[in-house]
Amino acid sequence: MRIENILTFKMLFLLKLLIIVVLAFSSPKYEAVYAPPDTLMIFPVIKHTDAAKPLYSVQIFTDYVDMQLPFQNFLIDIDAPFTWHDCIVQWNIYPGSCPKDVLCESPVSCEDYECTDVRTSYSYQNPSCPPDSNSFTLPGWGFCSCPVNVVDPVTGTCGQALLNYDYITTNAACVPSSSFGSFPADVTGVVAFSNSRYAYPEYLAQAVKRSLSLCLPSSTSSRGVLFFGSGPYYLPSQSNVDVRSYLSYTPLLKHPNSFGYFLGVVSIVIKKRSIIIPADTLTKLSTIDPYTTLRSDIYNGIIRRFSRVTKRIPPAKPIAPFGLCFNTSYNGTQVGLKVPNMDFILQNGNKWTISTTNSIKQITNDVACLAFVDGGATSEPSIVIGTFQFEDNFLLFDLENSTLGFSSSLLLKQNSCSNFNLTLTNSP
The missing domain is CATH 2.40.70.10 (Acid Proteases)
Structure with a gap:
């Protein structure tokens, strides 16, 4: 992808994070917050027991859908190379062009550097995974798209997603809604918190990106917490x-x-x-x-x-x-x-x-x-x-x-x- 486009996506992503900060303190629907002076980013963690094994999620802002600010629940994965979630890729995104209640994102071309890089070094490589292919194109778009391999963390099965540029990270991947049948209810994504260069922390502000803290809850009725930033992390019940x-x-x-x-x-x-x-x-x-x-x-x-x-x-x-x-x-x-x-x-x-x-x-x-x-x-x-x-x-x-x-x-x-x-x- 051209360098000016990458910079544009970076700027838009930072703008989205600024919107999140405002929403965190103005909307009870969204619970992730920044602690002043914006050096600590806080996400409540939810435990799910309605899948084949216990799993844990955080809620993340995605992008505008039908002029609304949607949030998706993402499984926490500290090993995944990149983030993937429920969305579709569409090259000509404009107001009203997406199906109702569907999140549309911009495709990555198979000719872009990011496609080659993700496929070569960051895509899952397993005999059960489909081979790389440049044969898939979007209607009306003159380029091939970029399918990459993802693994269902519940079943362990391998499938493909389309790499895209979105506002969660500069690079994520879209899979159809049908891909989440094995997931806990209302969870429609996997967020990568690994040391991959395409993981979520890489797209955060420098003040918070280099430190990740995790405290998983032991009950579905209580919330744990995930922090970005170096702290402090207070336990108010002990002064x-x-x-x-x-x-x-x-x-x-x-x-x-x-x-x-x-x-x-x-x-x-x-x-x-x-x-x-x-x-x-x-x-x-x-x-x-x-x-x-x-x-x-x-x-x-x-x-x-x-x-x-x-x-x-x-x-x-x-x-x-x-x-x-x-x-x-x-x-x-x-x-x-x-x-x-x-x-x-x-x-x-x-x-x-x-x-x-x-x-x-x-x-x-x-x-x-x-x-x-x-x-x-x-x-x-x-x-x-x-x-x-x-x-x-x-x-x-x-x-x-x-x-x-x-x-x-x-x-x-x-x-x-x-x-x-x-x-x-x-x-x-």
Whole structure:
């Protein structure tokens, strides 16, 4: 695309962000806000349990539709290379040209640099994905469009979307409404919060783009929070405590075949005994996988050790996908479990503590299970930390310095991800 057009889209995008700031304080419909002096951008996070697995979304302003300001709910994906959502591409957009209640965006040509770049380095490459094609054209447009591969985070199936220039990011991709049948209700997009150059953070103002913080809620009835910006992040229920005072830090690592975030875990300690992790192991963070998945050799070591330290708790028949479960019913009354912590020892010596609330999942009234999953003998990456282990933990992705700050469970501080005051400014 010509450089003047790119600059035009950049200017329009910044203008849209300014509109968002105004709307945030004038419209109760939209809940994302900037905290003065515009160095902290705040999104409430919603938990969904009406799909095949728990998922989390934020609401993002898209563009004008029928002279209205629409908002779409986007699944949070810290691994996706680019954002994609419910829209159509149309080359001759003018007032009244789009179907009613449909979002239209401008197409990217297969001859544009962005098309080649996304296809070469940022599109999903998988044997199940369709091959690249330049055969698709829009009616009346003299150029070929740019189909790119996307993967449904619920089903894992690969499909194609049309790359476009829009006002969410300079580059996103459009898919038809029918693509979201597996998604939670009212969720019609995936927003990329990865380290890809086409991810959402790349299109934000410099003051907020280099720091992403995430605090997932543990309930559908409460809201978590996602921040852009370096803080502070106040917990008003504790006299405006800045949650950064709770954080430990570890380096963020990169994987050559992923735009996600990785850690170096050297061992997992359960009641003073260590399960050693091979030196070349990378641990991935995921907002799509519901439970931490481990390669079989690591998983089996955890199960053996955990079984030993909980041998006084009555066992229960395992319920898939879990391999170790416990009876939580005593004389017909449900009782809570208190089990030893797991400490993930990181490469710089700090530890991320997984306490009972993030290790034990209540499945039925009578059965609770260790919420870790066997990923198989050849699982790659060897460890993927899932969202159940994130809930009510505060995670700060310092993208400038490539570090992760983590709190362990806020519940241990008599707090939670739902306690943030989303209307507080970032001044004491």
